[in-house]
Amino acid sequence: MDSISQAALGAAVAGLVAGKRCSPKVLLAGAALGTVPDLDVVLEYGDPISNMIKHRGFSHSLFVLFPLAAVLAVFWKRFFAKEWPLWQLWALFTAVLVTHPILDSFTTYGTQLFWPLDAPPVAISSIFIIDPLYTVPLLVTVLAAFIWRSRAAKLCGAGLAISTLYLAWSLVAIGMVKDRVEENVAGTHLEDQPVFIGPTPFNTVLWRVVVLDDDKYWEGLTSLLDDDPTIDWMPMMLGDWSFPSKPELMADFENFTRGFVRYEQDGDVLTATDLRLGMAMYHPFSFVVAEQGENQVWQLVPPVQVDPGPVLPRQIPALWMRLLGWQSIDAMLCNEHDCFRDELSSN
Secondary structure (H helix, E strand, O other), X not given: OOHHHHHHHHHHHHHHHHHHHOOHHHHHHHHHHHOHHHHHHHOOOOOHHHHHHHOOOHHHXXXXXXXXXXXXXXXXXXXXXXXXXXXXXXXXXXXXXXXXXXXXXXXXXXXXXXXOOOOOOEOOOOOOOOOHHHHHHHHHHHHHXXXXXXXXXXXXXXXXXXXXXXXXXXXXXHHHHHHHHHHHHOOOOOOXXXXXXXXXOOOOOEEEEEEEEOOEEEEEEEEOOOOOOOOOOEEEEOOOOOOOOOOXXXXXXXXXXXXXXXXXXXXXXXXXXXXXXXXXXXXXXXXXXXXXXXXXXXXXXXXXXXXXXXXXXXXXXXXXXHHOOOOOOOOOOOOHHHHHHHHHXXX
């Protein structure tokens, strides 16, 4: 999740665990501690693909955070909070640190909860990385806790209860979408093919679905407010790796994305794109991985992240209308007229 959500979560958890000892200092400390696991973004692993793969790695591992919380609790008890019981400090540090990666695991990106074990990143994909309906209750109750200090812990608990209920709803919602997708592909050649399901930006009502199919993939949108549960699929070319052998970095990239990678030749460059993140051809994790020289021979190059460009102005209202059940809007967030107009403006 975004840093604001993690800070609000950390403050609320710290306030609840602190109980009668909850104070503005505790809330601020919880907010700061709640963002600590994301400090790994400052680490450089050599190239943008490695940076992507290894983000939410060791700093989000339960095997790291549990002992770190114990060390911090002992340190804080000795130098800053001698009047606090050690068990309460340990509970506070543990709860704040551990809830960060657990929340992250509900998003699509992938969180390595069990690093250094050879386990796939956890990506439940039931909530978008920024979702106001999750974050606002935490922010409101934490801010209220700064004002009504005698009720601070109860306010933090109320905020956590509301946000947790919303997180639980996201699991119900993705379960409903999974059932709908299974009904749509049943009896077709897409049955039993790899499927990705994830929420569209800022909500848990409109969902994006990607189904892999040999040399192409099928993308569709489905809203819980749709009158017709039929998904309108759009076929798109998946592309393939242009070399006889695949370097370890690209194998790691495919493993991290669970195979949802599109290879696309654009002029004299070959790009690799994580299809899970982004939508409507706006994919922030796309990388140039090879170039074609003057002799028409492809050569590997150090990966370079591609700027996805701006979001088209029409896509924002189109996203809202599709959420409300306008099924004439396709997976590219346009209807036939809009797409035709955009094509003319680009020529």
